Amino acid sequence: MEIRNGKLIISNAGGTASSGAKTYKASLPTTWINALKLNEKNRRIELCFDGEKIIIRPEMSFEDFVSDAKKKEHRLLKLSYYNKADLCTVIIADYSNKSVKFKDFTDNPVYTAFGIKKNVNWEDYNSFLEERCVPKSRMGIKEYLVSIGVDGYEPIEIIKKTKGKMAEDYQHIEVEKL
Numbered sequence: 001m002e003i004r005n006g007k008l009i010i011s012n013a014g015g016t017a018s019s020g021a022k023t024y025k026a027s028l029p030t031t032w033i034n035a036l037k038l039n040e041k042n043r044r045i046e047l048c049f050d051g052e053k054i055i056i057r058p059e060m061s062f063e064d065f066v067s068d069a070k071k072k073e074h075r076l077l078k079l080s081y082y083n084k085a086d087l088c089t090v091i092i093a094d095y096s097n098k099s100v101k102f103k104d105f106t107d108n109p110v111y112t113a114f115g116i117k118k119n120v121n122w123e124d125y126n127s128f129l130e131e132r133c134v135p136k137s138r139m140g141i142k143e144y145l146v147s148i149g150v151d152g153y154e155p156i157e158i159i160k161k162t163k164g165k166m167a168e169d170y171q172h173i174e175v176e177k178l
Contacts, residue, residue, distance in 0.1 A: 004029065062092070065101040066178070069094045076178040077156070081113045084170045089113040091125070092178070098122040129155035132164030132173060
């Protein structure tokens with residue numbers, strides 16, 4: 001990994017920003033931009049923040065995300081989220097680097113896995129999984145887990161057994177290893 005030092009470029013924000021708001025920019029070396037295949041025609045990027053560092057990478061389509069992770073031999077799960085027989089969302093969870101990409105197949109956010117969100121992180125993914133499971137605090141949870149053949153409270157393992165079905169709706173999840 002190449003490391004360089006730089007300075008943050010700070011300026012006053014304009015437009016509808018609140019009083020005293022700032023914008024922050026950083027200059028990146030041309031060699032890095034070229035290595036990422038970014039240019040004037042292809043300049044869409046994703047910014048990722050894990051609480052400690054910022055990662056800048058080219059924006060990836062759903063298909064490119066899957067292809068790239070497969071090339072790197074990452075551990076991937078595909079979750080197909082349905083309402084009755086209608087496919088609503090396909091989620092690709094990359095367990096190797098804890099990243100998620102999804103594609104909605106309905107415009108109704110009530111039936112999508114992540115509602116109106118366009119980008120989700122690993123925490124959002126895990127929250128979604130937990131929402132499709134019995135609560136961890138449920139009385140008799142240990143007995144329930146034994147009865148479905150799961151060793152501990154691991155939402156993805158519970159969903160593999162229960163398909164994430166809940167009594168109050170018609171959604172279910174099919175899990176496939178890629």
